[in-house]
Amino acid sequence: MDKLSAAKSLFNKRYQSYDPGYLELIRKANDINYPPPSGKDPGHMERLGVPELRNFIPYIPPERLQGLDLIGKGGFASVYRATIRSADSRGFAFASPHYTKILYMATVVAGPGYYSVMSMIGISNLPGTDKYVIVMEYAEGGNLSEFRLLHRTRNWARRTP
Numbered sequence: 001m002d003k004l005s006a007a008k009s010l011f012n013k014r015y016q017s018y019d020p021g022y023l024e025l026i027r028k029a030n031d032i033n034y035p036p037p038s039g040k041d042p043g044h045m046e047r048l049g050v051p052e053l054r055n056f057i058p059y060i061p062p063e064r065l066q067g068l069d070l071i072g073k074g075g076f077a078s079v080y081r082a083t084i085r086s087a088d089s090r091g092f093a094f095a096s097p098h099y100t101k102i103l104y105m106a107t108v109v110a111g112p113g114y115y116s117v118m119s120m121i122g123i124s125n126l127p128g129t130d131k132y133v134i135v136m137e138y139a140e141g142g143n144l145s146e147f148r149l150l151h152r153t154r155n156w157a158r159r160t161p
Helices: 003-016 020-033 044-048 099-109 144-150
Strands: 065-073 078-084 091-095 120-125 132-137
Touching: none
Parallel strands: none
Antiparallel strands: 065 078, 078 091, 091 132, 120 132
């Protein structure tokens, strides 16, 4: 089984354990916070091959991204910072990984109740392109690698009372 199929299977198992009323609330909240352009479903999850995520991951039109700024680049993704206009005053970070990785990541983190370091907000396109990006909360003050260096895990076995 490939990674995408495994992630879909995991998502479906989690999805079936939630109350349908709760899942409907998630869908309605996404529609209110991130309404599809012209009130129509743009079909992005179908194009990405993960229609199961349609009600859980909202599409944020690229024209709503304000102040898009490249803040980092690595082997896995380029990371941009922006604000979603007329939706929220918080900043969001955008990871633009390779196409197959975006599907895998989006499928894994989309399930309701998934706990991650940063919350996934939705998907969008990099303005002026057809390239999909994952929209996540923005963490002020650096990246996870720097945080881990500054806050090393203690060896509790050696801890003295």
